[in-house]
Amino acid sequence: MIPRYQTVLFVVLLAATAVMGTVLWHLRQHEHQRLLQGEVSTPTRAPEVAPAVDATLMVADDADGSVVPQVLSLPLPPSPNERARALLGKLLDIYAAPGATHPVPGGASSILQVFLVPVPAGTPGAAGLSGAAAGSRGGPELAVVNLAASFADHHPSGLETETLTILSMCETLHANMPRITEVRFLVNGRPRATLAGHASLMRTYLATARTITGGAVASAGISAQPAVAGAGQ
Amino acid sequence: MVSGRGNAAAGTTLSLALFTARARRCLAVLPLSFAFLAPPAARAQAPPAPAYHFVVVLNPAHGGTDFGANLDGQPEKDYTLAFSTRLRSLLEARGISVVTTRQSDVRLTATQRAEIANHAEAQACLTLHASETGVGVHLFTSSLAPASPTLFEPWKTAQAAWITHSVALEGVLYSALQHAEIPVALGRTGLPAIDSMTCPAVAVEIAPDGAAAGSGSASGSLADPAYQAKVAAVLADALLEWRSEGPQL
Ligand SMILES: [Zn+2]
Numbered sequence: 115m116i117p118r119y120q121t122v123l124f125v126v127l128l129a130a131t132a133v134m135g136t137v138l139w140h141l142r143q144h145e146h147q148r149l150l151q152g153e154v155s156t157p158t159r160a161p162e163v164a165p166a167v168d169a170t171l172m173v174a175d176d177a178d179g180s181v182v183p184q185v186l187s188l189p190l191p192p193s194p195n196e197r198a199r200a201l202l203g204k205l206l207d208i209y210a211a212p213g214a215t216h217p218v219p220g221g222a223s224s225i226l227q228v229f230l231v232p233v234p235a236g237t238p239g240a241a242g243l244s245g246a247a248a249g250s251r252g253g254p255e256l257a258v259v260n261l262a263a264s265f266a267d268h269h270p271s272g273l274e275t276e277t278l279t280i281l282s283m284c285e286t287l288h289a290n291m292p293r294i295t296e297v298r299f300l301v302n303g304r305p306r307a308t309l310a311g312h313a314s315l316m317r318t319y320l321a322t323a324r325t326i327t328g329g330a331v332a333s334a335g336i337s338a339q340p341a342v343a344g345a346g347q
Numbered sequence: 348m349v350s351g352r353g354n355a356a357a358g359t360t361l362s363l364a365l366f367t368a369r370a371r372r373c374l375a376v377l378p379l380s381f382a383f384l385a386p387p388a389a390r391a392q393a394p395p396a397p398a399y400h401f402v403v404v405l406n407p408a409h410g411g412t413d414f415g416a417n418l419d420g421q422p423e424k425d426y427t428l429a430f431s432t433r434l435r436s437l438l439e440a441r442g443i444s445v446v447t448t449r450q451s452d453v454r455l456t457a458t459q460r461a462e463i464a465n466h467a468e469a470q471a472c473l474t475l476h477a478s479e480t481g482v483g484v485h486l487f488t489s490s491l492a493p494a495s496p497t498l499f500e501p502w503k504t505a506q507a508a509w510i511t512h513s514v515a516l517e518g519v520l521y522s523a524l525q526h527a528e529i530p531v532a533l534g535r536t537g538l539p540a541i542d543s544m545t546c547p548a549v550a551v552e553i554a555p556d557g558a559a560a561g562s563g564s565a566s567g568s569l570a571d572p573a574y575q576a577k578v579a580a581v582l583a584d585a586l587l588e589w590r591s592e593g594p595q596l
Pocket of ligand 1: 272273312408409415416423475476477
C-alpha cells in the first residue's frame with residue numbers, strides 16, 4: 115500500500131508541474147507573438163527626433179510597368195534595420211494611399227521587420243557591390259524582409275503587379291543603402307511560395323545597380339530553397 | 348515631416364523600349380557568334396529556308412486547384428485556357444503548328460510545363476496570364492542573366508542560354524502590340540516554368556485596355572470578346588513575323 119502522504123505529495127508535485135508547464139507555454143507564446151509583431155525595440159513610425167534626410171523611393175507604376183525614383187525628405191532612424199524598415203514602410207504607405215500608381219493595401223504596418231545580415235562570400239550578391247559601397251566599412255548585406263500575412267493575402271494577383279512590388283522594394287533598399295545587394299522575403303516569419311500566386315518568394319533577389327538599369331530582379335541560381343510548384347505557370 | 352520633391356524621372360524602368368531595341372540589334376550578330384556553339388541537334392537542322400521546323404508552344408498558366416487571380420468573378424485559369432484555345436486556332440489558320448501544355452482544367456507543375464515545351468523544340472513559347480491590374484498587355488522575359496549555350500544546361504536555369512532570343516521575340520510582340528495601339532509594358536521576372544524552357548520564351552499577361560474603364564463585357568475589359576480577339580490576332584500576326592525572321596538556333 116502507498117502511504118497517504120506519498121499520494122498527496124505526488125498529486126501536489128503533478129499539479130505544480132502542470133502549472134509550471136502552462137506558465138512556460140504561455141511565456142513562449144507571448145514571446146513568439148511579440149517577436150512576430152516587431153514590438154521588440156522601436157515603434158513603427160520613425161521617431162520625430164531623427165534628422166530628416168533625403169531618401170530615394172523607387173515607386174512602381176502599373177500603367178507602364180516602370181519604377182520611377184521619387185526623392186523625399188524623411189526622418190530615418192540611425193539603426194540600419196530600422197532605417198530599412200522605415201524606407202519600405204514609406205513606400206508601402208504611398209502604395210496604400212488613394213490614387214496610387216501601384217495600388218496595394220496595407221501600408222507601413224505590413225513591414226513587420228527587416229534584418230540585415232552579411233552576404234556570404236562567393237554568392238552573386240557579394241560581387242554586386244558598387245565601388246563606392248565597397249570602399250566603405252563592411253561588406254555586402256542580405257536584407258530579410260518579414261511581411262505581414264495580411265499584406266500578401268490582400269495583394270492584387272498578377273505577374274506585373276507582384277513583380278513591381280518586389281522590384282520596387284529591392285530597388286528602394288539598394289538606392290538608399292547600397293550595401294544591400296540581396297533581398298529575401300518572409301511572410302509572418304515563414305517562407306511562402308509566392309506573393310499572390312505569381313512572383314516567387316522562395317528565391318533570393320539581387321538588388322544591384324544592374325537590377326536598377328536592366329529591370330532584372332531575380333537570380334534563380336542562388337535560391338536557398340527550391341522553387342515551389344505553387345507558382346502556376 | 349515629409350516633403351515631396353516630385354519625380355526625378357530619370358527613367359529606371361521595367362519598360363524599356365530602348366533596351367528591347369538594343370537587344371534586337373544585338374541579335375542580328377548573335378547567330379554568327381553562336382553558330383559554333385550550337386548543340387549538334389540544332390546544327391543538323393535545315394539552314395534558313397522558306398519552310399523550316401516552326402512550332403509555337405502555348406502555356407496557359409494556372410489550372411486545377413491553382414485558380415490564379417480572380418478576374419471579376421472568373422478564375423484566371425479559365426481565362427488563360429480560353430485565350431489559349433482562341434490563339435491556337437488563329438495560329439493554325441496561319442499554318443503554324445501549335446503545342447499546348449494543357450487543354451483542360453488540370454494542374455501542371457512548372458517542371459511538367461517546361462518538359463512539354465522543351466520536347467516540342469519550339470521557336471516560340473508563350474506563357475499566358477491575365478490580370479485586372481495595369482493596362483493593355485504586359486510582356487515578361489526571364490530575369491536570368493544571359494549565358495552561352497552548353498551541352499548540358501542546368502534544368503532550373505536552362506533559359507539563360509535563350510535570353511537574347513526571348514528578348515528578341517518580346518521585341519517583335521512589343522512592336523506589333525504598339526502598332527495596334529494596345530498599351531504594352533515590358534519587364535523581367537522569375538517564373539520557374541520559363542526559367543527551365545529551352546526556347547525563346549515570353550510570358551504574356553493580358554490586362555484590360557486602358558481606354559475603357561469598367562467591368563463586365565464593357566468595351567476594352569478583359570471579358571470583352573472584341574478586345575480578346577484583337578489581342579489574339581495581333582499576337583498571331585506577330586508570331587508570323589517572328590517565323591519570317593528565320594530559325595532561332
Ligand atoms: Zn497568372
